[in-house]
Amino acid sequence: MKMSILHKFRPPHLINRQSCAKVFSCYTRRTSATTTTNEGTKPTHSVKPFSEMPEALSGPRFISMFYFIYLYITKKSPALTSFYTTMKQKHDYAKTVFQAPEKEHRRFKLQLMDFFTKKNNFQKPLALLDGKEWEVQRKPTQEKMLRPAVVANYVPLIEKVTDDFIEKLGRKDKTEDLFTDLLNYATESVGMLCFNKRLGCMENDNNPVAVNVRKLFEMLGTSVMRPRKSHMTPDSKFYQEYEKETFEFTKIAGDLIDSQKVLLTKMKDEGRLEKYLEEEPNFLHSLLSDPRVTEESATSMVTTLFGAGIETSANTLTFVLTDLSLYPDKQKTLYEEIQRVVGDSTNLTKEHLARMSYLKACVKESLRRTFPLSSGTGRYLETDLEVGGYEIPKDTLVVVNSALMSNDERFFPRPTEYLPERWLRDTEGELTVSRNFPFAYTPFGNGPRSCLGQRFAENEIFIAVIKIIQNFQISLPAGVTEIKSDYTLFRTPSEKVTLYFKKR
Numbered sequence: 001m002k003m004s005i006l007h008k009f010r011p012p013h014l015i016n017r018q019s020c021a022k023v024f025s026c027y028t029r030r031t032s033a034t035t036t037t038n039e040g041t042k043p044t045h046s047v048k049p050f051s052e053m054p055e056a057l058s059g060p061r062f063i064s065m066f067y068f069i070y071l072y073i074t075k076k077s078p079a080l081t082s083f084y085t086t087m088k089q090k091h092d093y094a095k096t097v098f099q100a101p102e103k104e105h106r107r108f109k110l111q112l113m114d115f116f117t118k119k120n121n122f123q124k125p126l127a128l129l130d131g132k133e134w135e136v137q138r139k140p141t142q143e144k145m146l147r148p149a150v151v152a153n154y155v156p157l158i159e160k161v162t163d164d165f166i167e168k169l170g171r172k173d174k175t176e177d178l179f180t181d182l183l184n185y186a187t188e189s190v191g192m193l194c195f196n197k198r199l200g201c202m203e204n205d206n207n208p209v210a211v212n213v214r215k216l217f218e219m220l221g222t223s224v225m226r227p228r229k230s231h232m233t234p235d236s237k238f239y240q241e242y243e244k245e246t247f248e249f250t251k252i253a254g255d256l257i258d259s260q261k262v263l264l265t266k267m268k269d270e271g272r273l274e275k276y277l278e279e280e281p282n283f284l285h286s287l288l289s290d291p292r293v294t295e296e297s298a299t300s301m302v303t304t305l306f307g308a309g310i311e312t313s314a315n316t317l318t319f320v321l322t323d324l325s326l327y328p329d330k331q332k333t334l335y336e337e338i339q340r341v342v343g344d345s346t347n348l349t350k351e352h353l354a355r356m357s358y359l360k361a362c363v364k365e366s367l368r369r370t371f372p373l374s375s376g377t378g379r380y381l382e383t384d385l386e387v388g389g390y391e392i393p394k395d396t397l398v399v400v401n402s403a404l405m406s407n408d409e410r411f412f413p414r415p416t417e418y419l420p421e422r423w424l425r426d427t428e429g430e431l432t433v434s435r436n437f438p439f440a441y442t443p444f445g446n447g448p449r450s451c452l453g454q455r456f457a458e459n460e461i462f463i464a465v466i467k468i469i470q471n472f473q474i475s476l477p478a479g480v481t482e483i484k485s486d487y488t489l490f491r492t493p494s495e496k497v498t499l500y501f502k503k504r
Ligand code: HEM
Pocket: 107, 126, 127, 138, 190, 304, 305, 306, 308, 309, 310, 312, 313, 316, 372, 373, 377, 378, 443, 444, 445, 446, 447, 448, 449, 450, 451, 452, 453, 454, 456, 457
């Protein structure tokens, strides 16, 4: 029965890797029947072919990828679940895969986005590039996005957006749709990074930018989790709607970028640019003034960041706030830390952020408990690789299921509980062993292709949580004991979440 389901979709060379037992031995190497030691070339243990691996799949790659993740994660397939059970007792598969040699850093692509770009001859965004092309775009942006000192310059900009959000929350004692409110907040906040401009998303849920962004992500999520051939059929209703929304999104971003460019040129002509840049960081300007970056790729990069930085942060913030509401004692400890470090000050500094270890632990714990991705990081192998005694051929897409790993009690004792303390140094031994094995916690991915917006997202989330908890005691309606979540592109609440905000 199980194989007939798999064969029906003829799924691909795709395996989902799990880690691992208490002894973490990495044995990443090219598949070979021999190995060279000081004593010369010796036969090693036998390596079984991929076709013999339990639940190894073959067939058209992307369709099976979708089904594999979907079936696996939702645990609807006993076959795939048993794969986890058998493999997890063995060696350090996650580390083996994460440390496999890579030059191209090829990641699984959103097929619908790829199809759209090819059909319309659009410049490929970063997420669809590999190898040299990817590196050329990524490198200059990474230098600006992942250096804590550079990202810290954006604290005052995010803070202004957050202050308005707090003011909005203060006008009512509850929200009935926390996630949508946070989507609007995140759009506004990443909008400041990308365009140095307020978009007005928080004032009006029906703001065209917010509506467009919501629709686009919803459709991308559907295309990943419930794939249909018609999604990529140009005259299907679904595809046409996706195309319309993507054109709209690109136009919104393009217009905002153009008006920024006009403004920057005007300031330069009037001799005001230098002074302005001393007062406010401008990401677009920093890209445009980098000789390695063309105007076209600056536009593409800013558009990519705008797209990538909304759902991700909004979902994470949703779960941080609901966790703090489900565990009022943790909220109290966090409030005490905020009082101690920030007091009633309304101006946050990077020094404040640096001293808030409990806050950081709370955010990490929410990302662990409700892992943000549907499964985890996937890469196409660039060489043959031995994993768990099987030979995985080059070009196989391997997805490390970090979502399951981050809830595995061997790395995180009492995994279902919300225990920020596990991330604090002095309780490390008791509550987490993950420090010995960092691959068990990778919400921002892994290696050179990891999340480009990590530092920005962390600052944004820290600032929002500080200001919310500084101003309000937050709680869920009586009787709510958990927040159910679904897998779309990112993990998201299954239903609208009501959250109460009681002024302190
Ligand atoms: C809590 C919020 C976020 C989470 C959990 C998250 C997670 C991720 C993950 C898991 C990846 C794939 C990494 C890999 O394959 O190893 C990724 C890639 C990426 N993220 Fe994020 N992200 C977040 C916020 C952001 C923000 C705010 C931005 C932009 C401002 C952003 C921009 C990107 C970009 C551009 C990539 C693609 C990088 C590449 O292909 O080289 N992310 N993110």
